[in-house]
Structures are given as structure tokens and as C-alpha cells.
Amino acid sequence: MRKTLLPIIASLALAAATSSALAQDAKAGEKKAAMCIGCHGIPAYQASFPEVHKVPMIAGQGSKYIVSALTAYQKGDRKHPTMRAIAASLTPQDMADLAAYYEALPKDEQPLPPKPEHQPPAPVAELLKKANCAACHGDNFSKPIDQATPKLAGQHADYLYVALKAYQTQGNPQVGRANPVMGGMVGNLTRAEMKQIAQYIGSLPSELRTVQQSRFR
Incomplete structure (x- = not known):
């Protein structure tokens, strides 16, 4: 299965690299982040x-x-009314600048160890193996093999669950994500299994943050 996925992963990575080839300006991104x-x-x-x-x-x-996700919202590969409207207003340069800003935003980020500090229960470990999550997101779920793939460790579990469900959703004009790799990974998972995966990954230490920001800057 992994050999079958490699050409797809490579093509997606090439597309993401092309979309993020513009010079990134974090300072400019800060000024564009009001939305x-x-x-x-x-x-x-x-x-x-x-x-x-x-x-x-x-x-x-x-x-x-971040650039890859915004591009997917803009193209409609990710269906979310609010994010689609916001992404539609952005130029490629806007996306590049916003992405640079948010990547650099947390000042207290500490790199995570190569392996999670607590291992999942055996049934969850089997699910992670079944979905082959570490193949793309890294053994600690925060060191993806390609930078166009998201860090997941410590992300909100309810968001992770909704995202996983979206890869299985077809024909809904407001919910769904078109991604052949993720669609193949989660295609055979039940809702209960996706929730277990999301809860475990969401419980891990994270390099991600919500940095409180004022609208009046």
C-alpha cells in the first residue's frame, strides 16, 4: 500500500511546493492577519x-x-463556507505571508522528542498502524515527512475528528475534503475509530499554539 501511495504523495508535495514558492514575509503577514x-x-x-x-x-x-490548506479552500477541495470565502480573497502572496507569520508566531515553542511521551493503548496503536498515520505525520505526529503535511500532535481532538470525517464525506456542498492520500488512509475507519485516533493524538504535547491577538494593533 505504501508503494502505491508514494507517487500520489510526491505529486501532492510538488503541487504544494509550487504554490508556496513565493518569497514569504512574516511582517507583511502580521498586517494581513486581521481576518x-x-x-x-x-x-x-x-x-x-x-x-x-x-x-x-x-x-x-x-x-x-498553511499555504496548501488555504489553496485547497480556495479551489474548493476543502469545503468550509467561512474558510472558502476568506481564502477566495487571498492572493498567492497573501497566503505565503500569512503562512510565514503563523509559522513563526509562537515564541515558546519547544521541539518535541522523536517519539510521543506516552504510547497509545494497544487498540489505538493498531488503528494508527492501520491508517499508517506516522508514514506522513512522523512518529511523534509533529515531524511530517514533507512540510506540506500538517503537524497534528496536541491539536484539538474535536477538530481532528471533524477533519478525519471530512475525508470520508462525499456530495456535501459544505463539508468534505478531497485528498486521495487521506481518503485512502481513513476510508475504512469507523466514526468510533476516528474519534479514538483524534483523542490520542490530541492528548500529546504540541508545538502548536493559539496566540491571543488584539484586533487593535
């Missing part, structure tokens, strides 16, 4: 539509991944 801080700058802020979950922490996330 982001109303959700991503409030600790534990919870989205209510189209599903209820905490909005993801993005400070400390890899810049290539």
Missing part, C-alpha cells in the same frame, strides 16, 4: 457551522502546510 485572528487568535474558540468544534491552532504550524 484570521477573530477565530484563530482566541483560545478555545469554537466554530458552530457547519459543524461544532474548536478551531484549529495554527501558530507554529508549517508554512507550506
Whole structure:
């Protein structure tokens, strides 16, 4: 299965690299972040539509991944009404600058050890193996093999669960994510299994943060 996925992963990485090839300016990104801080700058802020979950922490996330995600929202490969509207207003340079800003934003980030500090229960370990999560996201779920892949460790568990479900969703105009790699990884998981995976990964130490920001800067 892994050999089958390698060409797909390579093509996705090439597309992400192309979309993030612009010079990144974190200072410029700070000035463009006003549209982001109303959700991503409030600790534990919870989205209510189209599903209820905490909005993801993005400070400390890899810049290539942020560009890739924004591009997917803009193209409609990720279906979320609010994010689609925001991404539609961004130029490639805007995305590059915002990504650089959020990657550099946390000042207290400490690198995580190569392995998680606590191992999952045996049933969850089997699920992680079944979904082959570490193959892309790294053994500690915060050191992805390609920077266009997100850090997951310590991300909000309810958000991770909603994201996993989205890769299985078809034909919904407001929910869903088109990604052949993730679709293949989670295609055979039940909702209960996805929730177990999300709860374990969300319980791990994280390099991600929600950095509280003022609208009046």
C-alpha cells in the first residue's frame, strides 16, 4: 500500500511546493492577519457551522502546510463556507505571508522528542498502524515527512475528528475534503475509530499554539 501511495504523495508535495514558492514575509503577514485572528487568535474558540468544534491552532504550524490548506479552500477541495470565502480573497502572496507569520508566531515553542511521551493503548496503536498515520505525520505526529503535511500532535481532538470525517464525506456542498492520500488512509475507519485516533493524538504535547491577538494593533 505504501508503494502505491508514494507517487500520489510526491505529486501532492510538488503541487504544494509550487504554490508556496513565493518569497514569504512574516511582517507583511502580521498586517494581513486581521481576518484570521477573530477565530484563530482566541483560545478555545469554537466554530458552530457547519459543524461544532474548536478551531484549529495554527501558530507554529508549517508554512507550506498553511499555504496548501488555504489553496485547497480556495479551489474548493476543502469545503468550509467561512474558510472558502476568506481564502477566495487571498492572493498567492497573501497566503505565503500569512503562512510565514503563523509559522513563526509562537515564541515558546519547544521541539518535541522523536517519539510521543506516552504510547497509545494497544487498540489505538493498531488503528494508527492501520491508517499508517506516522508514514506522513512522523512518529511523534509533529515531524511530517514533507512540510506540506500538517503537524497534528496536541491539536484539538474535536477538530481532528471533524477533519478525519471530512475525508470520508462525499456530495456535501459544505463539508468534505478531497485528498486521495487521506481518503485512502481513513476510508475504512469507523466514526468510533476516528474519534479514538483524534483523542490520542490530541492528548500529546504540541508545538502548536493559539496566540491571543488584539484586533487593535
